[in-house]
Amino acid sequence: MIKNLSSLQPFSYAALRIMAGLLYFAHGTQKLLNFPIPGPGDLSSLQLASGLLELVGGALIVLGLFTRPVAFVLSGHMAFAYFMAHAPQSFYPVANGGDAAILFCFVFLLIATTGAGIFSLDGRKR
Numbered sequence: 001m002i003k004n005l006s007s008l009q010p011f012s013y014a015a016l017r018i019m020a021g022l023l024y025f026a027h028g029t030q031k032l033l034n035f036p037i038p039g040p041g042d043l044s045s046l047q048l049a050s051g052l053l054e055l056v057g058g059a060l061i062v063l064g065l066f067t068r069p070v071a072f073v074l075s076g077h078m079a080f081a082y083f084m085a086h087a088p089q090s091f092y093p094v095a096n097g098g099d100a101a102i103l104f105c106f107v108f109l110l111i112a113t114t115g116a117g118i119f120s121l122d123g124r125k126r
Helices: 002-006 009-033 045-063 067-086 099-114
Strands: none
Touching (some): 009 045, 009 099
């Protein structure tokens, strides 16, 4: 059974990359396009930059284009967001609402070190 599961690794990694990108993209659409629910309203320059990173970066991760550098930047973005917005509220991630930021940070770090994988524009044959 383990051998059979190992053969699915490229597909599960692609699913992780695509779903992480879609979820991240959704945060950008919420901030910048008020979709699917209204965003925070008037955006500060920091929130605008964050929304742009989420929208554009999420789309690039889904497509698997410029994957390693984009994932590295997004990993740093989530680390920055956690320590700026969440950590001051409480030491515990479940209490400060930062568990998603931590998870995104480490998923993007994995993607940055592993690459785009299958079903990506970076991985297409030239």
